Amino acid sequence: MAAKLSPGDLLRFSTTSLRGHGLRTGLSLLGVVIGVMAVVILTALGDGARTYVVDQFASLGTNLLIVLPGKTETSGSMGMGGVPNDLTLEDAQTVERSILEVSRVAPVVMGTEELAYGERRRQLAVVGTTRKYAEARDLKIARGDFLPAGDMFRGSSVVVLGAQAAREIFDEADPVGEIVRVGGWRMRVIGVMATQGTKLGINFDDIAIIPITTGMQMLNRTSLFRMVIQVQAYADIDSAKDKVIALIEERHEEEDFTVLTQDSMMSTFASILDTLTLVVAAIAAISLTVAGIGIMNVMLVSVSERTREIGLLKAVGASSGQILTAFLTEAVFISASGGLLGLALGWTAVKILVVFFPALPASPPTWAVTAALGLSIAVGGIFGLLPARRATQLDPVAALGQR
Amino acid sequence: MPQVADEPRIRLTGITRTFEVGGTEVRALVNVDEEIRSGEHVAIMGPSGSGKSTLLNVLGCLDKPTSGSYFLDGREVGSLESAELTQVRRHKIGFVFQFFHLIPRLSAVENVELPMLFAGVPKKERRERASTALAAVGLADRVTHLPEQLSGGERQRTALARATILEPSILLADEPTGNLDSSSGRVVLDILDRLNDEGLTLLVVTHDPKVAHRADRVIVLVDGKVVKRVPGDRVVEVMALLAEEEPEALEPGEPGEPGEGTKTGE
Ligand SMILES: Nc1ncnc2c1ncn2[C@@H]1O[C@H](COP(=O)(O)OP(=O)(O)OP(=O)(O)O)[C@@H](O)[C@H]1O
Ligand SMILES: [Mg+2]
Numbered sequence: 001m002a003a004k005l006s007p008g009d010l011l012r013f014s015t016t017s018l019r020g021h022g023l024r025t026g027l028s029l030l031g032v033v034i035g036v037m038a039v040v041i042l043t044a045l046g047d048g049a050r051t052y053v054v055d056q057f058a059s060l061g062t063n064l065l066i067v068l069p070g071k072t073e074t075s076g077s078m079g080m081g082g083v084p085n086d087l088t089l090e091d092a093q094t095v096e097r098s099i100l101e102v103s104r105v106a107p108v109v110m111g112t113e114e115l116a117y118g119e120r121r122r123q124l125a126v127v128g129t130t131r132k133y134a135e136a137r138d139l140k141i142a143r144g145d146f147l148p149a150g151d152m153f154r155g156s157s158v159v160v161l162g163a164q165a166a167r168e169i170f171d172e173a174d175p176v177g178e179i180v181r182v183g184g185w186r187m188r189v190i191g192v193m194a195t196q197g198t199k200l201g202i203n204f205d206d207i208a209i210i211p212i213t214t215g216m217q218m219l220n221r222t223s224l225f226r227m228v229i230q231v232q233a234y235a236d237i238d239s240a241k242d243k244v245i246a247l248i249e250e251r252h253e254e255e256d257f258t259v260l261t262q263d264s265m266m267s268t269f270a271s272i273l274d275t276l277t278l279v280v281a282a283i284a285a286i287s288l289t290v291a292g293i294g295i296m297n298v299m300l301v302s303v304s305e306r307t308r309e310i311g312l313l314k315a316v317g318a319s320s321g322q323i324l325t326a327f328l329t330e331a332v333f334i335s336a337s338g339g340l341l342g343l344a345l346g347w348t349a350v351k352i353l354v355v356f357f358p359a360l361p362a363s364p365p366t367w368a369v370t371a372a373l374g375l376s377i378a379v380g381g382i383f384g385l386l387p388a389r390r391a392t393q394l395d396p397v398a399a400l401g402q403r
Numbered sequence: 404m405p406q407v408a409d410e411p412r413i414r415l416t417g418i419t420r421t422f423e424v425g426g427t428e429v430r431a432l433v434n435v436d437e438e439i440r441s442g443e444h445v446a447i448m449g450p451s452g453s454g455k456s457t458l459l460n461v462l463g464c465l466d467k468p469t470s471g472s473y474f475l476d477g478r479e480v481g482s483l484e485s486a487e488l489t490q491v492r493r494h495k496i497g498f499v500f501q502f503f504h505l506i507p508r509l510s511a512v513e514n515v516e517l518p519m520l521f522a523g524v525p526k527k528e529r530r531e532r533a534s535t536a537l538a539a540v541g542l543a544d545r546v547t548h549l550p551e552q553l554s555g556g557e558r559q560r561t562a563l564a565r566a567t568i569l570e571p572s573i574l575l576a577d578e579p580t581g582n583l584d585s586s587s588g589r590v591v592l593d594i595l596d597r598l599n600d601e602g603l604t605l606l607v608v609t610h611d612p613k614v615a616h617r618a619d620r621v622i623v624l625v626d627g628k629v630v631k632r633v634p635g636d637r638v639v640e641v642m643a644l645l646a647e648e649e650p651e652a653l654e655p656g657e658p659g660e661p662g663e664g665t666k667t668g669e
Binding site for chain 2: 005008019309311314316397400
């Protein structure tokens with residue numbers, strides 16, 4: 001005669017006790033709602049940021065090494081004292097010529113200058129580089145051509161405009177062949193790029209690209225801003241990096257530059273995001289613990305209010321196990337409802353956020369949703385246990401004696 | 404349930420129940436020996452504090468005697484495991500209380516369904532049986548009422564329907580009419596009589612001679628001891644005895660006990 005209280009009946013009975021206690025139940029729910037909501041929103045943001053960053057790096061082009069003048073602290077070793085040698089065009093040329101794994105090298109200088117055409121003028125970023133930059137960075141041309149191939153030491157007065165810059169100055173007219181002034185220098189427009197968007201902080205649509213030597217003169221630079229090196233194959237990245245370091249170090253007689261790989265940049269971001277994940281976990285743990293204590297409190301009140309009822313249930317033939325299960329079900333019902341509500345609210349918040357920041361592909365990862373819901377259920381079970389046990393341990397005679 | 408031919412439904416031998424209160428011992432039941440036949444209707448009387456409720460709680464397996472043996476249908480209750488005790492409470496015993504003990508947030512029919520809920524009876528069958536039981540106590544049109552929407556008599560009839568819904572063999576009633584006016588009380592007592600006629604063993608704790616009068620037998624407790632056993636129709640003798648023991652308790656117009664002791668109904 002193994003009497004089984006069916007789960008449906010159990011849930012129905014357990015939840016009848018919430019009738020008329022909407023506010024109290026709602027308040028104890030709140031902690032779970034906030035906890036789960038925080039987890040959903042923050043993990044969605046974290047995940048969105050991760051996807052965004054990965055996309056950004058992918059859009060840079062593949063198999064790239066980037067050489068910067070100066071030694072960044074991240075790699076440690078050298079002190080602050082020494083003034084670094086210039087990173088020169090000769091360095092770039094030597095790297096391209098003598099390292100087998102390297103397929104192309106694009107030297108880069110950067111600055112801000114005025115672009116002028118007739119009455120129209122515009123401040124924009126000016127990049128001095130070579131044709132290989134377009135290939136390494138995968139830049140698309142809409143009209144005309146990119147910078148001419150050939151000797152990187154030969155300057156010429158030509159400029160390639162970003163899509164937006166061209167539109168602002170020339171409206172719908174074709175700029176190719178027109179003479180503009182860049183930083184006061186007369187230059188002929190030889191090409192307009194297709195819309196590229198912003199890649200890692202550089203808006204390639206509002207830009208003027210000129211030959212490297214011209215750029216160094218115009219911007220008055222002796223050192224490259226950076227050197228973008230494309231390696232033949234992904235597998236060669238590490239050996240290429242070592243050779244680049246050895247080669248430039250030999251030329252400079254010290255390691256006064258930094259070589260970044262996409263991997264090293266990505267891992268810096270990854271560690272930032274891992275910290276975010278830890279913060280999310282801490283918020284979740286704290287808010288769910290607080291929520292659990294709230295639920296425990298409400299359940300303890302409920303048990304003491306329903307002392308007579310519990311006595312009656314025993315008299316009527318409810319086993320201790322059934323009473324325990326009924327009260328646990330009530331606690332889990334509260335916490336799970338809070339979890340679902342928090343999930344719904346968090347999800348809605350993320351959807352709204354995406355409307356306002358479409359660039360951020362934010363969506364809560366499945367693991368976070370599952371964990372948040374699982375935890376909210378566990379919170380009810382764990383913190384409901386003490387009150388439920390208290391209910392089963394009531395002496396039915398004393399309980400029924402209460403009037 | 405299997406039952407030996409002339410084994411009484413209930414047999415108590417040397418039942419003693421003591422409570423520890425602040426270091427001193429309160430003896431609620433002292434060495435009670437009693438046999439109750441199947442289908443018998445027994446009234447339990449006695450002054451306040453004489454151990455009547457304690458006896459009922461022991462009989463209902465809600466309380467354990469400090470010493471002595473309680474045989475229910477020939478099995479010693481003290482030797483049963485807690486799962487078996489749950490089964491006994493669920494299927495052999497029904498309880499009715501002075502204060503009804505209906506669950507206030509559940510409707511009449513949901514209250515009656517409770518024992519079946521824990522016994523695992525399917526929902527549809529529960530609702531049918533509970534509605535039928537309510538109709539049988541004259542509450543067909545009160546099925547969805549909440550306890551607070553019912554009169555005292557209606558509440559007690561709901562409680563009665565609940566106590567008997569799993570067809571127990573014993574019904575224990577602790578002052579079932581104690582909170583009712585005489586006419587509501589009479590309706591409840593008539594239902595109890597009918598159930599007893601159908602074979603239910605009935606034990607009723609009461610202060611009211613009219614209630615005791617209906618019983619086959621009256622047992623009188625004083626200070627936890629059985630001091631008198633008389634047939635129900637000789638309840639006058641009990642009243643005389645109790646008048647000596649506790650004269651003030653029999654004064655007419657006791658608060659909360661309308662009709663007790665004075666008016667002679669029927
Ligand atoms: N849980 C308990 N702890 C201590 N003493 C108790 C307890 N339950 C009952 N008693 C004592 O046992 C004695 C018998 O109590 P019981 O409730 O059985 O009396 P009763 O005959 O039902 O009285 P009444 O007519 O007032 O209901 C009383 O002296 C009471 O104080
Ligand atoms: Mg009593």
